[in-house]
Amino acid sequence: MARTPPLWMLLPLLWASTGAWTEKVSVRAPAEVYSFLSYTAKLPCSLRPLEPNTTEVTQITWLRQEPSGKRRIVAAFHPLRGPHVSEPDRDRMEFAAARQGANPLDGSLTIHRMRPEDEANYTCEITTFPWGTGSASTWLRLFYAPQVSISRSDVPGQQGRKETILTCDVRSNPEPKGYEWSTTTGPLPSSAVPQGSRLLIQPTEESINTTFICRVSNAVGTGQAARRVLLPAPTAKEVVAVWAPGEVHGFLGDTVKLPCNLRFPESKPQNVTQITWKRILESGHVMFTAAEWGHNLLDASLSVHRLHPEDDANYTCEITTLQEGSYSATTWLRVFYAPQVFISRSDTTGQQGRYETTLTCNARGNPEPKSYDWNTTMGSLPPSAVPQGSRLLIQHTEESINATFICHVSNDLGTGQAAMRVEFPAVQQLH
Known part of the structure; x- marks a missing residue:
């Protein structure tokens, strides 16, 4: 039985004039396409020539933007030689309508058995004679339930x-x-x-x-x-123990106290010879954050001032005694803060020297950011700028761009933003 997507996923394709226009040809594709894990997705792409009887398609090319920012050709179609799909997707991708020996005005691509790594920006480029090349980009968004595994680490x-x-x-x-x-x-x-x-x-x-x-x-x-x-x-002799809470919460810029106490029975008094605090970083590296004292100190609590995001980590308190040796306990210090935001830019070059600019809104916050909103200092986005969640795709058209783009990111604690100015000239028309 076919699975029915949730109602919130049944969104219409957001069609826009995302194609790179020339005087005689344009390519149309939706800004976004939605699909689910293991489903089949169709990426629409069609040619809209102003003079169809004088326009001949010479090649259709689909490119995917990799995580590195580079674009890789995944499929190509030639009217005489037919389709070619790159490995390892040869058995999962096919042109939906283009047929060998015909003038293919529909360059739509079908992807079967969707995988998480299929989510990316895809660009459809259609080369024509005599009018040149047009292109349009689609963000394929893949939705799927959590895929879970558990890893283990031991702190001896x-x-x-x-x-x-x-x-x-x-x-x-x-x-x-x-x-x-x-x-x-x-x-x-x-x-x-x-x-x-x-x-x-x-x-x-x-x-x-x-x-x-x-x-x-x-x-x-x-x-x-x-x-x-x-x-x-x-x-049996391990009746001496170090106590610390499982979690301590703090906010950016605050001071927090990480409690740590040595507990032992009255029949076995202890003399503390050393106290050591360690912070366990995500990389697994251990960094000393506090020191030792030369006198008996049963309360080894540590204060951390002016909290930074990097302070969010597991902290281990280790107390060494003259009688029993060393014992330890670990506390997770959680640092909460509104999103901190910066924007990065990447430019890609297509055929015939056409460009696309991608702005990426990089944000970190605790809790995780909930939403990304794009606009400019003048208000709304220009038609050539297509928001794609944390990314903004700006396509180069006959209109020049000279604007400052702003990304707003929100979580439960507040909102952060960053701005970047983008300037490039208009694309020259073909005559």
Whole structure:
């Protein structure tokens, strides 16, 4: 039975004059096309010659913009030699209407069995005689439920103790709405602290033999993954422990305190010889952030002033005692802030020297940005500028461009913006 997309996905194709116009020929394509994982998508592209009886198509070329910014030819059609599709997409792409031996005015491309990596900007270029080349671009947006896997890392401590971090690795479109951690037997044990996409499993006096589940949802559906964790019980002498909260929250520019205390029974008093704070970066590198004292200090709490986005990390407090050695506990410091935004630019060159300019709105914030809005200092966008989420595609036409483009990005805490001026001359008409 055929699957029915959600109602919010049943959007009309946004057709616009996105083609590069010459005096005699233009190419039309929708600014966006929507599809779903494993579905079939059609990228419409048609020639609109002003003088059809005197226009002969000599070649149709489809190009895809790769993540590096470069454009790669994925398919081409020649009226005499027929179609050619590049590997590895030869068995998934085909021209929908163009046929060998005819004058193909319809260059639409069909893509079967959609994959996540198919989401990209596609440019349809149609070369004609005698009027030259026209082109138009389409952003193929692929929507799919979360694809989930769980990775594990262990932070070893002294005396054989360790902390385990499970990370829920997800790719999806749209972005995940939330992460839910559980086990095959129900709720999490008290030693497991959920931290968004991460689960911190702290050492306890009990062994752990549990299968943990990460469930992730977005507007399309839900995905999940499971991973079994087996941790032996500590030795009997490990009655000394370091306590720290699972999470501490702070805002950009604030000062926060990361609590850390040594706990031990009255029958086993401890003399602290060293306190060490470590920050675990995403790269896995460990950086020392605090030092040692030469006197007995049972409270090893650390204050972090003037919080930066880079301060968002796992912090490990390690306390060394003369009697028992070293013990540690980990806290996730979460730093929340409105989006910080900057714009980058890339220019690509098509056939016949035609250009396209792509502005990318790069934003970071916590929580993640919810929306991207484009305009100019003069108000609305010009017709040649097509917003594509965090990207803005500006096509070079007979009209010159001299405008300052603004990207506004919002999350639950506020809005950030950045601006970039773009200037280029009009495309010369062919006579």
